[in-house]
Amino acid sequence: MRMRLLRYALAACVSATLAFAPAMEAAAAAARIKDIVDFEGIRENQLVGYGLVVGLNGTGDGLNNSPFTKQSLQSMLERLGVNTAGETVRTANVAAVMVTANLPPFGTQGSRIDVSVSALGDANSLQGGTLLVTPLLGADGEVYAIAQGPVLINGFRAEGDAATIISGVPTTGRISSGALIEREIDFRLGSQHSLRLALRNPDLTTARRIALSINDFIGVPTAVPEDPATVRVTLPAGFNGNIVDLLTDIEQLMVQTDQPAKIVIDENSGIIVMGKDVRVSTVAVAQSNLTVTIAENPQVVQPNPLSFGVTAVEPNTDLDVVETNSNLALVNESITLQELVDGLNALGIAPRDLIAILQAIKATGALQAEIEVL
Numbered sequence: 001m002r003m004r005l006l007r008y009a010l011a012a013c014v015s016a017t018l019a020f021a022p023a024m025e026a027a028a029a030a031a032r033i034k035d036i037v038d039f040e041g042i043r044e045n046q047l048v049g050y051g052l053v054v055g056l057n058g059t060g061d062g063l064n065n066s067p068f069t070k071q072s073l074q075s076m077l078e079r080l081g082v083n084t085a086g087e088t089v090r091t092a093n094v095a096a097v098m099v100t101a102n103l104p105p106f107g108t109q110g111s112r113i114d115v116s117v118s119a120l121g122d123a124n125s126l127q128g129g130t131l132l133v134t135p136l137l138g139a140d141g142e143v144y145a146i147a148q149g150p151v152l153i154n155g156f157r158a159e160g161d162a163a164t165i166i167s168g169v170p171t172t173g174r175i176s177s178g179a180l181i182e183r184e185i186d187f188r189l190g191s192q193h194s195l196r197l198a199l200r201n202p203d204l205t206t207a208r209r210i211a212l213s214i215n216d217f218i219g220v221p222t223a224v225p226e227d228p229a230t231v232r233v234t235l236p237a238g239f240n241g242n243i244v245d246l247l248t249d250i251e252q253l254m255v256q257t258d259q260p261a262k263i264v265i266d267e268n269s270g271i272i273v274m275g276k277d278v279r280v281s282t283v284a285v286a287q288s289n290l291t292v293t294i295a296e297n298p299q300v301v302q303p304n305p306l307s308f309g310v311t312a313v314e315p316n317t318d319l320d321v322v323e324t325n326s327n328l329a330l331v332n333e334s335i336t337l338q339e340l341v342d343g344l345n346a347l348g349i350a351p352r353d354l355i356a357i358l359q360a361i362k363a364t365g366a367l368q369a370e371i372e373v374l
Contacts, residue, residue, distance in 0.1 A: 033251050037200065039197060044103060050134070068120070097119055097131065099134050101114065111180075117173045118171065125153065153169075154170075155169050192235075203257070207230070263278060263367075264374065275369070279333075279368040282366075300313055
């Protein structure tokens with residue numbers, strides 16, 4: 001009887017060990033919920049404005065070539081009490097610019113944000129310039145921030161009579177903490193009773209795993225996957241806290257992500273990136289290279305002595321065609337990504353030829369993955 005109980009106990013331990021091993025492997029490939037989703041309402045908003053940069057050392061817009069700069073300059077001077085109507089304005093120290101910024105989530109009135117400045121006209125450089133007061137508008141046309149300050153550029157421009165050196169892009173710059181927030185976006189996160197989690201990489205399996213992980217942690221059915229990109233979380237009855245406390249608890253939970261098998265190809269650079277779930281059936285591949293070499297060696301022909309001929313150049317073209325063939329190579333059915341990579345590397349081909357081979361294997365139906373060409 002004791003031996004039978006001992007065998008049962010050993011069998012239970014082995015079963016528990018085998019069941020625990022995949023769980024440890026899954027946990028090793030897991031990611032935090034906060035790293036794979038965006039919370040509804042916690043987002044940035046884009047701001048844009050039009051302004052003038054002054055103080056440039058002759059590297060600003062040409063007023064004849066940039067009429068909008070001239071009109072903006074005259075309008076600004078008139079608001080400051082300087083009448084320039086009918087006068088000829090000549091200056092190269094002013095440039096019209098577009099100012100952009102991102103309004104952070106829950107940005108409070110009076111706090112500062114960074115802004116980017118980009119030349120709009122034919123200015124050569126914004127080095128040494130100062131941005132004048134520029135309202136920054138949101139998509140609704142309302143002013144959310146005011147920008148002003150000295151512009152710091154990432155490059156430089158130096159030129160002489162016969163040479164010019166340009167490093168970086170001197171017509172763009174940045175003003176650190178260069179804008180003051182004047183209007184807040186009204187969104188009270190703490191008063192919400194339900195919130196949506198938006199997956200950055202939509203996937204049905206991942207959405208379901210997120211919901212199951214949250215419900216297991218809370219102990220009640222709080223999260224519901226609505227679609228591959230959305231999981232709705234509702235504040236459970238009797239929860240000791242608000243939605244912020246709930247999000248703080250669940251954003252640290254670990255979830256194993258899942259994505260469809262995909263191969264991403266950049267034909268311009270020859271880069272190939274494969275996902276871990278890419279599989280291929282057994283196929284035979286043969287690849288042939290055709291090299292055509294054309295060399296021009298023109299010959300100079302001199303006329304005979306005491307003749308009336310002239311020196312001439314006769315074309316001379318050397319044309320060479322080389323074709324290299326390879327035998328059929330077998331790529332065995334792969335179970336893991338490493339086996340697939342080893343099988344393709346065994347072909348001994350360049351990445352650009354591998355792109356064409358992958359597309360051909362996909363056309364035969366032997367590649368169980370989606371190919372995306374950038």
